[in-house]
Amino acid sequence: MPYLFLTLAACFWGGNYVVGHLLVSEADPVILSQLRWLVTAVLLMTLYFSQVKQQWAFMKKAKGIILFLSLCGQVLFPVTLYIGLQYTTALNAAIYMSATPSIVLLINALIFKEKIQGKNYIGVLLSTLGVIYLIFKGDLNFAKVISHLNKGDLWALGSAISWALYCAFLRLKPREVKGNAFVAISSVTGSxxxxxxxxxxxxxHNFQITNVGNYASPLFISGLAYLVIFPSWLSYLLWNKGILTIGATRGEIFSHLIPLSGGFFGVLFLSEKLHSYHFLSGLLIISGIYFCSSARK
Structure with a gap:
């Protein structure tokens, strides 16, 4: 079940890149992030207030790590992502997310002194090669690719680093703070x-909001509903359950499914073209997931 949870969470986040790319063409990324977590906080506190109340004592003891995780997962990650999506494609932004396993691996080894198995290294290597090949679009001219990086790509890389910090430090969340209550309080804290x-x-900006009418459009309302229900609620809930069950090092490899699902949704909904390099990179990424998921703790 943890592998299914992580797969679903990654696919929901893949959709986040496509929906976010559509919404930032009509809305400001900072306002979008605030609305996303404000609505999510209201929804989840309505559903899980009793659980938050029951676990409040444990939350108070763990307020430091909850604040840090909320900063990384609910603030820095979406804000940098949505700013980046103003300047780069949804597929590119999703791809950069797959740099996180290497960062998580480094954090786990250096800070948490976790022993990393050989299969984990092989899995991360294969998946990272798949991501690099996807970034290069099959063109291994490094100088050419670097020259085409823009500020949107840098913001997207920032979102990947924020997510890596979230996943690596999630282990410090007390087990007494359960999934529903944790996502609810994180939403409130992030908001x-x-x-x-x-x-x-x-x-x-002199308190002037441009294109105010866009925030009431059917596209924005339906897109915001998706962001609240899937990436903000169900993805975090499923991801946290999966990571806490099999560990950050093995679980984080599933973030490589984000660019695959994001790429698929981009082809389906944004009419982005599918090329041969998508298939080869996908094979490498899936092979990497296999090696990491088959490694024993």
Missing amino acids: LMMLPILIIYLFS
Whole structure:
């Protein structure tokens, strides 16, 4: 079951890149992030308030790690992602997310002194090669690829680093704080953390919001509903369950499914072209997932 949870979570996040790419063409990324977590917080606190109340004592003891995880997962990750999606493609942004296993592996080895098995290294290597090949689009001219990187790519890389920190430090969350309550309180915390960022942003723009009518359009409302229900709620819930069951090193490899699902959704909904290099990179990524998931703890 943990592998199914991680697969579903990754696919929901893959959709996040496509929906986010559509929405930032009509809405500001900072306002979008605030609305996403505000609505999510209201929804989840309505559903799980009793669980949050029961586990409040454990949450207070773990307030430091909850604040840190909320900062990485609910604030930095979506804000940097949505800013990046203004300048780069949904597929590119999703691909950069697959750099996270290498970062998680490094954090686990250096900070948590985790012993890394040979199969984990092989799995990460294969998947990373698949990601690199996908980034290069089958063209191994390194200088050419680097020259085409823009600020959107850099913001997307920032979102990948934020996500890696979230996944690596998730192990510090007390087991007494269960999944539903944790996602609910993280949503509230993330929404509150976003407020000063939003205020600073609005102040820098003289508190003028452009294209106000776009926030009431059917596209924006339906897109926001997707972001709230799937990437913000179900993905975090399923991902946390999977990571806590099999560990961050083995579980994080499933983030490589994000660019695959994001690429598929991009082809389906954004009419992005599918090329031969997608198949080869997909084979490498899936092979990497196999090696990591078959490695024993």
